[in-house]
Amino acid sequence: MRKRDFGAFVNHLAASCELFVPLDVGGMTLFSAIDSSDTCNGLGLENTTALPKRPLKELFFPQEEVLFAFDAGGGIETTEDTSAQPGGGVSPSGVVRVALGVRPCDARSLTILDLVFDAADYKDPYYVSRRRRTALVTFACSEPGMACFCTSVGGGPFDETGSDVVCADGGEEYVMWPLSAAGEGLLEGFAALREAGEEELEAVRKARAAAEARLAGNSVPVEKAVSKLGGAFDRPEWDDVHRKCLGCAACTYLCPTCHCFDIGDEATRTGGERVRNWDSCMFPLFTLHASGHNPRPSRKERFRQRIMHKFNYFVENHGTAACVGCGRCVENCPVNLDVRKVLEVFAAL
Amino acid sequence: MLARESLRPTSQVAEDLREIARGLLETGDVDVFIGYEEGSLPLRTTPAFVTRADDVSRLVWGHACENNLAVYLPKFEGKVGVVLKGCDARTLVNLIVEKQVRRDRVKIVGVPCGGVIDRRKLAARLAAAAGGGRTARAASETEDGVILARGDGFEATVPVEEVLSPSCTTCTHPVPVVYDFLAGDERWARQVCPKEQAYDDVDAFMGRGADERFTHFSKEIERCIECFACRQACPLCYCPECFVDRETPRWVGRWRDLSDRMVFHLGRALHTAGRCVDCGACRRACPAGIDLRLLTRRMERDALEFFGYESGADLEAVPLLATYRRDDPDDFIL
Ligand code: SF4
Ligand code: SF4
Ligand code: SF4
Ligand code: SF4
Ligand code: SF4
Numbered sequence: 265m266r267k268r269d270f271g272a273f274v275n276h277l278a279a280s281c282e283l284f285v286p287l288d289v290g291g292m293t294l295f296s297a298i299d300s301s302d303t304c305n306g307l308g309l310e311n312t313t314a315l316p317k318r319p320l321k322e323l324f325f326p327q328e329e330v331l332f333a334f335d336a337g338g339g340i341e342t343t344e345d346t347s348a349q350p351g352g353g354v355s356p357s358g359v360v361r362v363a364l365g366v367r368p369c370d371a372r373s374l375t376i377l378d379l380v381f382d383a384a385d386y387k388d389p390y391y392v393s394r395r396r397r398t399a400l401v402t403f404a405c406s407e408p409g410m411a412c413f414c415t416s417v418g419g420g421p422f423d424e425t426g427s428d429v430v431c432a433d434g435g436e437e438y439v440m441w442p443l444s445a446a447g448e449g450l451l452e453g454f455a456a457l458r459e460a461g462e463e464e465l466e467a468v469r470k471a472r473a474a475a476e477a478r479l480a481g482n483s484v485p486v487e488k489a490v491s492k493l494g495g496a497f498d499r500p501e502w503d504d505v506h507r508k509c510l511g512c513a514a515c516t517y518l519c520p521t522c523h524c525f526d527i528g529d530e531a532t533r534t535g536g537e538r539v540r541n542w543d544s545c546m547f548p549l550f551t552l553h554a555s556g557h558n559p560r561p562s563r564k565e566r567f568r569q570r571i572m573h574k575f576n577y578f579v580e581n582h583g584t585a586a587c588v589g590c591g592r593c594v595e596n597c598p599v600n601l602d603v604r605k606v607l608e609v610f611a612a613l
Numbered sequence: 614m615l616a617r618e619s620l621r622p623t624s625q626v627a628e629d630l631r632e633i634a635r636g637l638l639e640t641g642d643v644d645v646f647i648g649y650e651e652g653s654l655p656l657r658t659t660p661a662f663v664t665r666a667d668d669v670s671r672l673v674w675g676h677a678c679e680n681n682l683a684v685y686l687p688k689f690e691g692k693v694g695v696v697l698k699g700c701d702a703r704t705l706v707n708l709i710v711e712k713q714v715r716r717d718r719v720k721i722v723g724v725p726c727g728g729v730i731d732r733r734k735l736a737a738r739l740a741a742a743a744g745g746g747r748t749a750r751a752a753s754e755t756e757d758g759v760i761l762a763r764g765d766g767f768e769a770t771v772p773v774e775e776v777l778s779p780s781c782t783t784c785t786h787p788v789p790v791v792y793d794f795l796a797g798d799e800r801w802a803r804q805v806c807p808k809e810q811a812y813d814d815v816d817a818f819m820g821r822g823a824d825e826r827f828t829h830f831s832k833e834i835e836r837c838i839e840c841f842a843c844r845q846a847c848p849l850c851y852c853p854e855c856f857v858d859r860e861t862p863r864w865v866g867r868w869r870d871l872s873d874r875m876v877f878h879l880g881r882a883l884h885t886a887g888r889c890v891d892c893g894a895c896r897r898a899c900p901a902g903i904d905l906r907l908l909t910r911r912m913e914r915d916a917l918e919f920f921g922y923e924s925g926a927d928l929e930a931v932p933l934l935a936t937y938r939r940d941d942p943d944d945f946i947l
Contacts, residue, residue, distance in 0.1 A: 291733060291902040292836045317900065318838075327838065407748055407765075410654050508660040510684065512842035514900045530866060544840075549858050598842050598898035599680055600652040600659035 265438050269456040271301035274364065276454045277401075281362045284323060286316035294318040295363060315409065319520035319592065320370035321377060323363055324394045327517070328541045331390070331527070335535035359446050361398040369414045369590040371402045371426035373520035379582045380523050399446040402427035406471040408479050411591025413604055416484040419588050421475035433471055434464030484604045486575070488611035490585060493576040496610055497568070505606050506567035508599045513544035515593035515603075516570065521586045524550070545569045571606055623756060626724055627674040629796035630696060633722050638666040643694035643720055647682050648672040655752035656730065656760065660685070672696075674796070675754050676773050679729045681894035683848040687713040695719060698726040699802070700780065700892035702789035703925025704848040707888050710932055713851055723792030725802035727758070728773065728781035729893075733902050735760065735776040742769035779906060780893030783811050790926055812914045818907065829907075830875075836901040837874045843905055844881060846898035849888050856880055882908035887916040887933030890925045 287296040293316040332342045381391035405421035428447035431440045442448040516522040526543040551560045578586035634646040650661035650671040683705045708714040739749045752762040758773040787802035844850045857865045866873045889909045896905045916922045922933045
């Protein structure tokens, strides 16, 4: 597809689906619904303009979500259509939402959230329903950012995991390839598509090699750290590595794989809503018992929890780290407490 | 635009800092020295907790030293040395006055400040200079206040003055009001913003209609993700339990509603009234780039205008909200 046909492709998708693209809202890029290419601000493959500050998980696991409403008479009404049943992938006909301009790390992050919300023993109907109804069109990264380390955690700038279509920069053209029936469905009927030529394919191969080489220079010894963390719970290094942490939630809220939440009721005299919202292990309230006891009394224990959950407990439970190397926590930490440096400390034990 | 009075040799300041830190650690006057070291991204520094004299070479100084290190001092156990800019030192004065930090436990190493960079402003400038989505891969600052950035196939230069944190452009105390040691030279501090211009931004905002102000405020707060990085980065937000975290009773709903977020921001601003010194640490910490000074600056000006109280300027001062005078004319209230 010629680059100038991209707008037409956006309109092609918008005509049949609810379309979400990363838009800049006052300096905070987030996935927003758009109706046509007029509103997508010249969205392209460019990394720096399109890498959303807020993570993709919001489209499936929003920061605040009403689970159901209730009234004093005992009536209960669920607010989200959870009819799409678990099982199978997205069917071409079932796709009603498309996220366009996803980065490979974010696409991969959903396969990690699936392990929690779409597991054999527990399926979260709200999450699962949205997953089943949504297809992802991913932009491969030709220009990885300075905080990216996807290749160190099993992903990559051209990683296809979790995507339905991948789109890459082939010089004069965009090269797109479907990875699922749903992805094929999205490309179907878009007239400006043509078979990619050898020249474009070569450009994509080159871009991929360059991006991967770039990230090789940023490599982080994650595997080594993971192998050491199991025995590191009581190590004195935690005293040191947590010290500058302020205990905010910039790292966890913006992380595409963090998934902790809190549930509460917003009630009035006549009824109310049961709401689920994000929570963060970095807050003291997170583990505060009703008795007043807090098993994670200081920032040290809370910081350790964040690292251990991602790189030890999650690996033990699910066989993969709960990190896709997107670098959001690195970019957005107010004190530049870099998770890569923390992993290096433990890898070196 | 304020002109720089003279060049500020950042490397000389770093040298001084290292020498002072070495002395303090070697004599055992402090157990820990808190300063800045090289960060992990171009033009970022990160707080450094140095405990051994041999490690003082890690310490750096420059326009990227954006954090207010006084935030680490309340409840700090032991003896500590700390690097503070002009505004940071004023927050420490408040912490001492409010009895959160004991003066005799802290060795203050003041730095006459040349201002700090606003990362978002800089990123926007570099993105425009780079074009086509290219990323700045390396950046450094020169001794004469220019940032040099490089990426694949592009180079850009940006004067620090053009990407300063907004707090720095209205700074009235670039030289710390209290210190035990001074690194560098007072003449290297940026020029003081003239008193009559210091609140031009507040006046300009107040000059807009109430509806317009409310719309603007709403648009800013809409982006808030309630990560509380602003609160955590502020040295003066040391309450053991913040009002937004209270469950019984719950003051602020934590769901969905924009008004709840507004209550947090209004409450926090009021809690810093007569205390905030506009160090800008909260604003720089915010991942959403929200203009938090909209509220705090107004509080600061009111304290000055109505009560003649300048926060953090005087170790002997009684905190504004802890005073009561029978002869107070209250003429702006009635
Ligand atoms: S963003 Fe940084 S300061 Fe905030 S909790 Fe995470 S690591 Fe700590
Ligand atoms: S831990 Fe950091 S780098 Fe890893 S997925 Fe989360 S935000 Fe991205
Ligand atoms: S506000 Fe003033 S003292 Fe603070 S960093 Fe800026 S110039 Fe320095
Ligand atoms: S409210 Fe913001 S500007 Fe004021 S003292 Fe706290 S961190 Fe500094
Ligand atoms: S740092 Fe920004 S996003 Fe986070 S709570 Fe404060 S204003 Fe909201």
